[in-house]
Amino acid sequence: MAPAFLTNLIPKRELRTQGRPLLVALGTVTLVQWGHFWTGVSLSVNSLAAQFGRSTHDITTAITLTLLLRSVGAVIFGIASDRYGRKWPLIINLVMVAIMELGSGFVNSYSAFLGVRSLFGIAMGGIWGLAASTALENLPVEVRGLASGVMQQGYAVGYLLAAVINLFLVPEVSVAWRALFWTGSGISLFAAAIRLILPESEIFIRAKKAELAAGKTTKNKTKVFIHETKEMLKSHWLLVIYSILLMTGFNFLSHGSQDLYPTYLENSKGFSTHDATVSTIIGNCGAVAGGAIAGWVSQYIGRRLTIIVFVLLIGAFIPLWIVPSSFAALSAGAFCIQFGVQGAWGVIPIQLAEMSPPAFRATFPGVAYQVGNMVSSASAQIEATGGDNLRTTLNGKDVPDYATVQGILIGVVAAFVLIVTIFGPENHSSHFEKHKTAFEEGGGRDDAFIEDEDTPVQEVSEEDSVRDEKEKQAENA
Numbered sequence: 315m316a317p318a319f320l321t322n323l324i325p326k327r328e329l330r331t332q333g334r335p336l337l338v339a340l341g342t343v344t345l346v347q348w349g350h351f352w353t354g355v356s357l358s359v360n361s362l363a364a365q366f367g368r369s370t371h372d373i374t375t376a377i378t379l380t381l382l383l384r385s386v387g388a389v390i391f392g393i394a395s396d397r398y399g400r401k402w403p404l405i406i407n408l409v410m411v412a413i414m415e416l417g418s419g420f421v422n423s424y425s426a427f428l429g430v431r432s433l434f435g436i437a438m439g440g441i442w443g444l445a446a447s448t449a450l451e452n453l454p455v456e457v458r459g460l461a462s463g464v465m466q467q468g469y470a471v472g473y474l475l476a477a478v479i480n481l482f483l484v485p486e487v488s489v490a491w492r493a494l495f496w497t498g499s500g501i502s503l504f505a506a507a508i509r510l511i512l513p514e515s516e517i518f519i520r521a522k523k524a525e526l527a528a529g530k531t532t533k534n535k536t537k538v539f540i541h542e543t544k545e546m547l548k549s550h551w552l553l554v555i556y557s558i559l560l561m562t563g564f565n566f567l568s569h570g571s572q573d574l575y576p577t578y579l580e581n582s583k584g585f586s587t588h589d590a591t592v593s594t595i596i597g598n599c600g601a602v603a604g605g606a607i608a609g610w611v612s613q614y615i616g617r618r619l620t621i622i623v624f625v626l627l628i629g630a631f632i633p634l635w636i637v638p639s640s641f642a643a644l645s646a647g648a649f650c651i652q653f654g655v656q657g658a659w660g661v662i663p664i665q666l667a668e669m670s671p672p673a674f675r676a677t678f679p680g681v682a683y684q685v686g687n688m689v690s691s692a693s694a695q696i697e698a699t700g701g702d703n704l705r706t707t708l709n710g711k712d713v714p715d716y717a718t719v720q721g722i723l724i725g726v727v728a729a730f731v732l733i734v735t736i737f738g739p740e741n742h743s744s745h746f747e748k749h750k751t752a753f754e755e756g757g758g759r760d761d762a763f764i765e766d767e768d769t770p771v772q773e774v775s776e777e778d779s780v781r782d783e784k785e786k787q788a789e790n791a
Contacts, residue, residue, distance in 0.1 A: 355380075355431070356473075356694075357480045357591065358491040359577045365491070366424040370577060371702065374694040376428055377573055380435035381565075381691030387439025388684035392677035395440075397539050399518040400448040400676070401509065407444060408506035410437035412499045419495035439687075443680015446663040448515055451675060455743050456613070458667075463609015463660030470601035470656055473572070475501070477598065481591045520764075546671045546678075554682070556738060557666065561686025563731035564662060566693055567628070570723045571655050572597075573694040578716035579644065582701070584708050589641055597648030604657030609664070616742055617665040620658075621735045627654035628728045635724075636717035651724075658731070669739050672746040697723065 355362065355376050362373045387407070394403040414434035421427045446465065453461050479497050487493050513519075547554070575597070579590035604624065612620035628651060635647035666679035700723075701714025748764055 356573045357476055357576055357594070358494060359574070360580060360587070361491040362427070366427065368424055370574075370581075371695060371698040372424070374574070374698050376431040377569075377694045378691045379428060379432045380438065381569070381687045383432055383435035383688075384439030385681065385684040385688045387436040387441075388443055388680040389439075389677070390436075391440025392443045392674075392680040395444045395447065395676035396674055397536070399522070400444060400515040401512070403440065404444040404448065405506050405509050407437060407440040408502050408509065411441065412502040412506065413437075415495050415499035415502060419489070419492035419499070439684045440680065442683055443676045443678075446667060446679060447675040450664060450667050451517055451746065452515055455745065458664050458743075459613030459617075459661070460606065460610040462612070462662070462664035462667075463605040463607070463657075466609070466660045466663050467602045467605035467656060469568075470598045470605065470652070472501075474595055474598040474602070477591050477595045481588065481595070485588075542673065546674055550671050550678075553669065553671075553739070554678075556734075557669075557678070557682035558685050558689070560731075560734050560738060561662075561666075561683050562689040563686075563727055563734055564659060565683075565686045565690035566727040567655055567724065567731060568659060569687075569690055569693040570697065570720065570727060571651055574697045574716060574720070575648070578697075578720060581713055582706065582708065582716040583639060583644065585641070593641065593645045593648050596645045597652040600649035600651070600653035601656035604653035604655070605660030607660075608657035609660040612661045612664070616740060617661050617668070618735050618738065618740050620661050621665070622732060624654045624657035624661075625728050625732050625735070627657070629725065630654075632721050632725055636721040665740070667746065668741040668744040670746075672744070675746060693723070 355373070359370055359373050362368075362376075363370055366373070391403050391407050411434065414430055414437050417430045418427065418434065421430055445468075446462075449461060449465050450458050476494060476498065479494055483493050483497070484490055489496075576587075576590040576594055579585040579593055580587060585593070608620050608624050611623075631647060631650035631654060634643065635651045638644050638647065662683075663679070666682065667675055670678040697716060697719050698714075700719035701716045704715045704719055705712055706715035706718075707713065
């Protein structure tokens with residue numbers, strides 16, 4: 315029996331005929347919610363600076379390296395997913411993340427910490443594209459907007475969980491900040507276990523059966539995959555550039571408002587670590603709410619218009635985010651800003667999936683997302699450097715003016731995202747799940763739909779029509 319809200323959103327026929335894909339999609343959304351527990355550095359900047367005897371600017375180098383190398387992971391794991399299937403590349407990806415998180419908690423030198431976080435960036439880079447493509451292609455069109463918003467806020471849920479652990483566990487254990495990374499490792503491993511017990515995506519099961527029946531070998535399929543990739547790039551190079559510009563703006567928006575936020579509250583507003591963490595939790599509650607609401611709204615008013623509305627909300631709430639000095643007002647500002655930032659972000663998984671070349675739904679969005687991350691990787695260092703040069707006073711003490719720095723950065727980036735979104739494409743409610751995969755001949759073309767798609771649909775429709783008629787008669791009786 316499906317939950318009541320699903321029966322309202324998804325037609326009965328979809329629930330009966332797509333039980334297995336729905337299981338894969340909902341399970342993937344769940345694991346992403348738990349698996350995005352990767353924000354330990356942002357929450358531990360001051361602790362890490364004390365541990366390694368380094369400045370805030372030096373510690374943010376770890377964030378920069380992680381973001382720089384995520385594009386490498388996006389390419390490697392995205393290609394593996396579009397070529398071989400969704401399941402095992404994602405499992406391997408999550409296990410690698412767990413190993414690197416574990417290693418982050420054992421390092422004793424600054425150079426070793428940077429090395430582990432660099433490798434962590436490669437592993438982390440593949441997760442988003444693989445998870446988004448797996449979840450969205452296995453869900454009916456009617457709920458993809460909502461699923462996009464919920465899935466994207468896995469990051470916010472992970473950040474929230476990390477903040478709670480940082481608030482209650484870290485101060486109580488002798489290993490301090492290391493416990494945060496070790497907990498993240500366990501949660502990522504748990505996410506891998508969830509994906510392990512779920513089946514492969516239905517689209518790849520169908521494609522592999524078809525290729526096996528046609529007598530295609532692994533060598534043949536790899537050759538076809540390389541050819542179709544070249545064809546896709548020839549046709550969509552402008553879309554590649556646009557997607558990177560869009561994701562550069564979005565990543566500056568999220569990292570610029572999050573990575574140095576706890577440090578900003580502590581150093582510029584005089585908050586205790588406890589209060590800064592609580593404010594971060596409140597902000598992430600706003601992020602979760604904004605992402606889910608925006609994703610759902612986008613199903614009705616469109617992807618681009620939803621993004622525009624939520625980016626305008628960001629601009630409206632910047633003063634509340636940086637001007638006050640009280641805990642209540644700044645926490646309200648954090649909630650509202652993250653409601654806008656992650657609301658706009660909640661539309662991104664489905665927006666990228668719908669406008670991407672259909673056969674490359676893991677590689678294309680994942681690489682665009684992570685190249686945008688690479689370009690915006692220095693956002694925390696930009697803010698740290700700005701704070702070094704733009705100063706203010708707090709209780710008679712000279713401190714970095716992170717409030718002004720972050721306000722300027724987010725204002726400029728929000729304007730950039732607004733312009734790029736207005737002039738960008740939209741392919742609302744695209745049926746990309748009916749497209750050939752990248753290792754099938756012709757998969758690189760946008761019109762390469764599955765030839766025999768109508769046959770099983772017709773057979774199911776006849777059976778369902780009788781069943782629906784009986785249900786209708788029973789209800790009337």
